[in-house]
Amino acid sequence: MATIREHGIGAVSARTVAAVAGVNQALVFYHFGSVRELVVAAFRDEAARQIAGHRAGLAEVTSLGALVAFAATLRGESPALTPLLAAAHTDPLLGEAAKAALAEWIAEIEAVLTRILAASVLDGLADPADLARAVAAAFLGAELLGGVDPLAEESAFAVIGNLAALAQALDGQGPVVRRALKAAIKRTR
Amino acid sequence: MATIREHGIGAVSARTVAAVAGVNQALVFYHFGSVRELVVAAFRDEAARQIAGHRAGLAEVTSLGALVAFAATLRGESPALTPLLAAAHTDPLLGEAAKAALAEWIAEIEAVLTRILAASVLDGLADPADLARAVAAAFLGAELLGGVDPLAEESAFAVIGNLAALAQALDGQGPVVRRALKAAIKRTR
DNA sequence: GTCTATAGAGGGATAGAC
DNA sequence: GTCTATCCCTCTATAGAC
Numbered sequence: 189m190a191t192i193r194e195h196g197i198g199a200v201s202a203r204t205v206a207a208v209a210g211v212n213q214a215l216v217f218y219h220f221g222s223v224r225e226l227v228v229a230a231f232r233d234e235a236a237r238q239i240a241g242h243r244a245g246l247a248e249v250t251s252l253g254a255l256v257a258f259a260a261t262l263r264g265e266s267p268a269l270t271p272l273l274a275a276a277h278t279d280p281l282l283g284e285a286a287k288a289a290l291a292e293w294i295a296e297i298e299a300v301l302t303r304i305l306a307a308s309v310l311d312g313l314a315d316p317a318d319l320a321r322a323v324a325a326a327f328l329g330a331e332l333l334g335g336v337d338p339l340a341e342e343s344a345f346a347v348i349g350n351l352a353a354l355a356q357a358l359d360g361q362g363p364v365v366r367r368a369l370k371a372a373i374k375r376t377r
Numbered sequence: 378m379a380t381i382r383e384h385g386i387g388a389v390s391a392r393t394v395a396a397v398a399g400v401n402q403a404l405v406f407y408h409f410g411s412v413r414e415l416v417v418a419a420f421r422d423e424a425a426r427q428i429a430g431h432r433a434g435l436a437e438v439t440s441l442g443a444l445v446a447f448a449a450t451l452r453g454e455s456p457a458l459t460p461l462l463a464a465a466h467t468d469p470l471l472g473e474a475a476k477a478a479l480a481e482w483i484a485e486i487e488a489v490l491t492r493i494l495a496a497s498v499l500d501g502l503a504d505p506a507d508l509a510r511a512v513a514a515a516f517l518g519a520e521l522l523g524g525v526d527p528l529a530e531e532s533a534f535a536v537i538g539n540l541a542a543l544a545q546a547l548d549g550q551g552p553v554v555r556r557a558l559k560a561a562i563k564r565t566r
Numbered sequence: 567g568t569c570t571a572t573a574g575a576g577g578g579a580t581a582g583a584c
Numbered sequence: 585g586t587c588t589a590t591c592c593c594t595c596t597a598t599a600g601a602c
Contacts (some may be wrong), residue, residue, distance in 0.1 A: 195467065
């Protein structure tokens with residue numbers, strides 16, 4: 189993971205990884221079989237560690253605004269999920285690894301969203317499972333954008349924050365507005 | 378672009394490209410100087426061609442729903458922008474190419490959004506420039522997700538469509554609800 | 567488990583004939 | 585402009601000593 193973070197997933201080779209680890213190149217094949225399997229193992233390990241480390245934090249998220257704030261703390265820490273997803277386009281083995289790592293995150297997000305939406309006017313706007321995927325897509329896209337243009341990532345995050353704030357503001361509206369929103373949501377389905 | 382589409386950006390080499398073109402490998406260096414410069418040139422050409430081909434279609438987009446529908450027609454056609462963005466993480470030269478291609482798309486989106494928002498209750502929710510970046514991030518993220526899980530891409534697109542439909546529905550509300558929304562938006566800024 | 571050594575392949579880039 | 589031929593590099597993976 190250190191070599192991926194520093195030089196990108198394209199620079200990962202048995203030699204570069206071994207050099208960072210201070211061991212011999214042949215050990216990669218002894219322990220993992222191939223370089224790709226090493227990468228898969230690294231991501232599996234990383235994903236499990238990250239999820240475990242943030243589960244407590246996610247449990248305390250009870251509003252959309254808090255979810256965005258939580259995502260902001262993750263920026264930079266999830267360093268190489270977008271490169272992995274892009275590499276998956278070419279390599280089906282990496283694709284499986286990416287899918288598994290993403291599925292774990294999406295499941296966590298879905299649990300949080302289900303909890304938040306249950307008490308919101310926006311409940312019923314979309315299936316929580318679909319919504320979780322959309323939220324993941326938005327954050328991944330922002331991170332992807334940030335790779336070439338950090339200011340664009342800021343913009344995207346700011347807008348997501350604004351949308352969350354608006355959603356929270358809608359929950360604070362009076363009964364007339366809430367009824368109108370409920371009806372509008374029902375019609376959009 | 379054909380080799381990138383088929384085998385991924387990682388499989389691009391002077392030899393593979395030359396083979397697809399039916400010419401000699403050395404010509405890559407004669408015409409482009411290096412493989413990276415060839416890739417940059419290919420993306421610059423592709424981006425210009427795509428934008429030009431869709432500018433007329435974008436000019437006819439006058440609602441958020443139509444924008445989502447337009448984006449749906451683009452799926453699969455913008456084949457390798459996400460791999461390029463991911464590769465940009467490693468290679469600054471590709472990063473410049475990706476930034477330029479993205480900037481063109483974002484400018485187009487911003488023009489459309491500015492037009493749409495001017496007639497919407499949601500005007501003032503966010504700066505159109507920021508909003509355009511967020512929209513681009515959402516679509517890129519959905520495409521990225523689709524690379525490993527096509528169903529997840531469908532989910533993300535469905536939710537984006539729902540949000541657009543809700544936004545349109547809000548514009549059809551009566552004066553009481555509109556005033557409440559305006560006030561809520563003002564407060565979230 | 568860790569190392570050296572090496573086979574075998576692919577790739578970037580250049581020289582020089584035509 | 586297009587080709588052949590070639591240099592030199594890095595890479596994956598294996599064999600085999602320790």
